[in-house]
Amino acid sequence: MTALGSLPLSRTAFDRDGNARTKPGFLDSVRTDERTRVVLVHGRDVAVDGENLDLRLCSELESTEQMVYLGTTMVDENGIVEGTPVVAVRADDADVTWAPLRQIAANLSNRDAGLAAGSVAVLGWHEASGFCSRCGSATVVEHAGWMRRCPSCDAEHFPRTDPAVIVCVTDADDRILLGSNSAWEAGRYSLFAGFVEAGESLEAAVIREVYEEAGVRVTNPRYLGSQPWPFPRSLMLGYSAQIESDQDAGDTTPDGDEILEVRWFTRAELNDEASGVLLPGRSSIAHAIIEQWLVGE
Ligand SMILES: [Zn+2]
Structure with a gap:
């Protein structure tokens, strides 16, 4: 991509x-x-x-x-x-x-x-962020709203952003892997995504998240672009990845907790309005990635 x-x-x-x-x-x-x-x-x-x-x-x-x-x-x-x-x-x-x-x-x-x-x-x-995460005292605002200082221990607190990867996984038959989340209505699918853990690289997070949520091993993570998602404080980092050559595409395992269903889709299936498949909203990076895959770029 x-x-x-x-x-x-x-x-x-x-x-x-x-x-x-x-x-x-x-x-x-x-x-x-x-x-x-x-x-x-x-x-x-x-x-x-x-x-x-x-x-x-x-x-x-x-x-x-x-x-x-x-x-x-x-x-x-x-x-x-x-x-x-x-x-x-x-x-x-x-x-x-x-x-x-x-x-x-x-x-x-x-x-x-x-x-x-x-x-x-x-x-x-x-x-x-009203209170210091180090000592618990009430913090005061500085830097025109971009910093909070603790008057007790002098710790400086800055706005935090949590990095999260979101992955476009494809297979040798040019299909895309989507999942249905337990929190969504029936028929809604999106890309696999998750927060980067402490001490973890983005590439490692891509491989770990897809395996945890879908039971699919992937390789070759490639960066596609990013978007802030301040709901409340994520930065979404889009990646593509391919299924490992020795992984059977039919062998998927939804985590059963967050993800209830894992499914491969062809372009024709996603373009078929009669299929009833609901895709992510227009503001999301998931929407942009799926749209780009659908036009073959
Ligand atoms: Zn403090």
Whole structure:
């Protein structure tokens, strides 16, 4: 397979401007800048206006408690010029239209997709990181929202991302291996995926995960591309791999816990709308990988 093109949540058109975060008083200057726009977040939902983010002026906000500086825009779009500062704010009570990011990501512009992914990810981290993981004291926010420091033991805590591999396994008959998860409705299938363990390489995780979930030994893991998946904090790393030459393709073993069924599909079977097979949603990297395999790339 060839490398993946642009993935919905990997797109971006803003400058993270990371060096500005540590300037004294920087976030206050952004807060009072009359140009500053806000990505409003409620859990994993974002405020929308039609198919765009509803980027309100910061000066319109009543409360700006948990604020994170995202950076500056790199395009002129929907009346917001290039170079405009943008912040993310948790605003559970705001009078706006909310939409789940994972459902709308593919419809957002490059600029809005990047801003939304960053906002949901970093605010989700704050929500779960109020206390020091070393000593248990309440932490304080620094670096314009990108670091939490423990005032007791001085530990510095940064937003965490959990790497997870997702694998397009194919066999000598040009079929793709998909699994049906116990948490899904009947007929839904996707690629095999799992978190990278401590001390493990990505390639080793590919081989281990497919064996654990499907009972299939694979070889030759090849990187395809990545996408943040901030639900709550994953980074999905797409791989292709082939079944081992001495592994019988018919000899599969679903783990019986997470995966209930393992099945090989031909392109014709996945393209047949009458088959009733449900595939992953448009925002996911799984969708992009399966689509790319279906067109033979
Ligand atoms: Zn501490």
